[in-house]
Amino acid sequence: MGNHGTIFYVDDNPKSRRLLTNVIRSCGFDVLSIGDPIEAVSRMKKSSFDLALLDYQMPHLTGSELAQRIKSAKPDTPIVLISGFSALPPFELNFVDAHLGRGVTLDELLDTIRSLIHSKTAVKTNPFLPPTTSTAEYQQLLR
Numbered sequence: 001m002g003n004h005g006t007i008f009y010v011d012d013n014p015k016s017r018r019l020l021t022n023v024i025r026s027c028g029f030d031v032l033s034i035g036d037p038i039e040a041v042s043r044m045k046k047s048s049f050d051l052a053l054l055d056y057q058m059p060h061l062t063g064s065e066l067a068q069r070i071k072s073a074k075p076d077t078p079i080v081l082i083s084g085f086s087a088l089p090p091f092e093l094n095f096v097d098a099h100l101g102r103g104v105t106l107d108e109l110l111d112t113i114r115s116l117i118h119s120k121t122a123v124k125t126n127p128f129l130p131p132t133t134s135t136a137e138y139q140q141l142l143r
Helices: 013-025 037-046 063-074 106-125 135-142
Strands: 006-010 030-034 051-055 077-084 098-100
Touching: 006 013, 006 037, 006 063, 006 106, 013 030, 013 051, 030 063, 037 063, 037 098, 051 063, 051 106, 077 106, 098 106
Parallel strands: 006 030, 006 051, 051 077, 077 098
Antiparallel strands: none
């Protein structure tokens, strides 16, 4: 299976991280898996990745706080926040492209990852978009 992109995955739960890392890799993605959000802040500055997959509840930094740091360093990077909650307050999702909560299936997670990476790639390679069009503006055009 070919490389479909690199996922920057941060989750403090080792079992969840191991399971999702294996599933995502089996779908052809490379995964940079990190268990500590503070370490993730340092590593994200040195790493190249196509999407960030973040757990919401972690010690030291929430997934929302980490998303804000990633967007400030890499503004075009899509971010998926996963949590055990069916909904989060809107302010927690300011820097997030998708929130997947309680009841979401692995297929829905993988479809979301593929869709966001595809949208990012489409924005980079579409010669018909004006140079100032952001990813969010482009996604609005597609709707």
